[in-house]
Amino acid sequence: MATQDAILNEHVTCIRAADWIIGWNRETGQHDYQTGGDVVWKGDRLLQVGGHYDGPVATEIEGAGRLVMPGLINIHCHPSQTAIFRGYVDEFGNPMLFYSSRHPFRQNFIHDHAAQLASARYGLAELLSNGTTSIVDLSHAYPGWLDLLADSGLRAWAAPMFRSARWWTDTGHETKYDWAPDLGQSAFEEAQAVMQTAETHESGRLSALVSPAQVDTCTKELLVAAAELARKTGRPLHTHAAQSYPEFRGINRRLDMTPVEYLHQIGFLGPTTILGHAVFTDEHPWLNWPRRNDLALLAGTGTSVAHCPTVFARDGTMMHHLGAYMDAGVNIALGTDTHPQNLFEEMRLAETLARVAAGPRHTANTARVFHAATIGAAKLLGRDDIGRLAAGAKADLVVCDLREPNMRPLRDPLRNLIYSSGGRSVRDVWVDGQQVVAEGTVLTIDWDAAADALQAEQERTAASVPALDTISPLSLEMRTGAAPD
Numbered sequence: 174m175a176t177q178d179a180i181l182n183e184h185v186t187c188i189r190a191a192d193w194i195i196g197w198n199r200e201t202g203q204h205d206y207q208t209g210g211d212v213v214w215k216g217d218r219l220l221q222v223g224g225h226y227d228g229p230v231a232t233e234i235e236g237a238g239r240l241v242m243p244g245l246i247n248i249h250c251h252p253s254q255t256a257i258f259r260g261y262v263d264e265f266g267n268p269m270l271f272y273s274s275r276h277p278f279r280q281n282f283i284h285d286h287a288a289q290l291a292s293a294r295y296g297l298a299e300l301l302s303n304g305t306t307s308i309v310d311l312s313h314a315y316p317g318w319l320d321l322l323a324d325s326g327l328r329a330w331a332a333p334m335f336r337s338a339r340w341w342t343d344t345g346h347e348t349k350y351d352w353a354p355d356l357g358q359s360a361f362e363e364a365q366a367v368m369q370t371a372e373t374h375e376s377g378r379l380s381a382l383v384s385p386a387q388v389d390t391c392t393k394e395l396l397v398a399a400a401e402l403a404r405k406t407g408r409p410l411h412t413h414a415a416q417s418y419p420e421f422r423g424i425n426r427r428l429d430m431t432p433v434e435y436l437h438q439i440g441f442l443g444p445t446t447i448l449g450h451a452v453f454t455d456e457h458p459w460l461n462w463p464r465r466n467d468l469a470l471l472a473g474t475g476t477s478v479a480h481c482p483t484v485f486a487r488d489g490t491m492m493h494h495l496g497a498y499m500d501a502g503v504n505i506a507l508g509t510d511t512h513p514q515n516l517f518e519e520m521r522l523a524e525t526l527a528r529v530a531a532g533p534r535h536t537a538n539t540a541r542v543f544h545a546a547t548i549g550a551a552k553l554l555g556r557d558d559i560g561r562l563a564a565g566a567k568a569d570l571v572v573c574d575l576r577e578p579n580m581r582p583l584r585d586p587l588r589n590l591i592y593s594s595g596g597r598s599v600r601d602v603w604v605d606g607q608q609v610v611a612e613g614t615v616l617t618i619d620w621d622a623a624a625d626a627l628q629a630e631q632e633r634t635a636a637s638v639p640a641l642d643t644i645s646p647l648s649l650e651m652r653t654g655a656a657p658d
């Protein structure tokens with residue numbers, strides 16, 4: 174008798190005659206458009222993309238008025254850490270908040286285990302709802318993390334962060350470090366145990382990524398040990414680097430090198446290494462750095478960059494400029510880092526800021542940015558079966574409603590998705606052939622209930638932070654005691 178799994182694996186689903194398909198052209202190595210074709214999968218693998226499928230079908234889905242596209246890959250997000258800050262940190266530039274995560278506000282606004290879980294559950298639903306099917310989740314490991322990832326239905330790389338030092342600032346100008354007595358060794362060992370658990374998780378959709386947290390919070394020895402572990406295990410390797418002016422200056426003062434040169438010197442760079450966010454490379458005009466080596470080092474070693482423009486724009490900074498990185502041959506992948514966790518919005522900002530930074534030298538464009546959010550990420554993860562719609566690839570796909578008003582008038586659906594709809598037309602999502610979003614509703618997580626829980630956790634956490642309304646006042650004055658106008 175056939176087992177449940179075997180029955181599932183034989184199940185053929187067909188989206189019949191989709192108006193538009195973003196398919197994968199193996200010859201050009203690029204996504205392209207097809208019209209009026211079927212998208213068919215059996216179990217967890219795509220059988221056919223485009224044309225007419227004549228074989229037997231168990232489930233047929235009407236494709237009229239629909240676009241079928243590959244699921245997006247978020248290469249850099251922190252679901253357990255970000256959503257709970259919504260409404261408080263959206264306007265950096267306020268001197269009380271300046272310097273993002275190192276300000277005392279962040280040191281006081283401590284989201285404990287319950288708050289982390291609420292934030293993550295909300296964030297994973299948010300990611301699914303806007304067409305993300307794979308994520309790299311950079312978190313400090315917390316109880317229940319891996320089961321939550323598996324239950325979400327996402328394909329996930331757990332990246333438990335470890336470091337030698339805690340960091341903070343009390344002036345907003347200088348980063349201070351509190352070095353652990355063992356310089357992060359025990360945290361490294363704990364992270365290794367979490368990585369092993371992820372890789373053997375029964376869901377089969379979890380993998381692991383080695384992630385010393387930041388270039389300046391880890392000793393050289395810890396970074397080297399992490400790189401060795403990544404090489405030995407075949408896992409990708411990540412650290413936050415070249416992500417702030419103070420970090421660049423700190424490494425420059427100590428070593429007379431850029432952060433990228435330093436990582437190259439210690440053997441950290443390579444084809445399975447990704448840097449979040451490599452904004453402050455020697456290309457950046459604010460640094461007045463006399464050399465221009467960094468992009469060549471990144472490209473020459475095959476190192477990837479996790480580009481997350483929103484969180485930098487919030488701080489008033491940006492990469493200079495995305496097109497130059499791409500032209501130099503640096504592999505780019507996209508992430509959200511902060512909230513909102515919406516890769517369509519991130520693609521829009523990435524492409525728009527690339528133009529702002531480059532001016533007439535602009536060379537990033539919609540196709541390149543979409544490539545980054547799919548293929549660029551898959552390449553770093555060592556996967557040639559995700560981020561694309563092609564026979565044999567994983568059935569990780571997204572269906573969008575082309576009749577949704579934000580998608581009209583319809584001339585170029587990808588442009589409409591990125592520049593107008595912002596993902597609001599995403600209707601159905603499958604990961605590994607399993608439906609996780611149906612008619613705009615996330616099936617694996619009750620997003621409304623998750624939002625209620627996150628609201629309660631934000632209020633509870635905020636109540637313990639002194640002078641919070643002074644640090645982050647409401648955007649408008651609250652009228653009290655006055656008669657209605």
Ligand SMILES: [Zn+2]
Nearest residue numbers: 249413449510
């Ligand atoms: Zn990050």
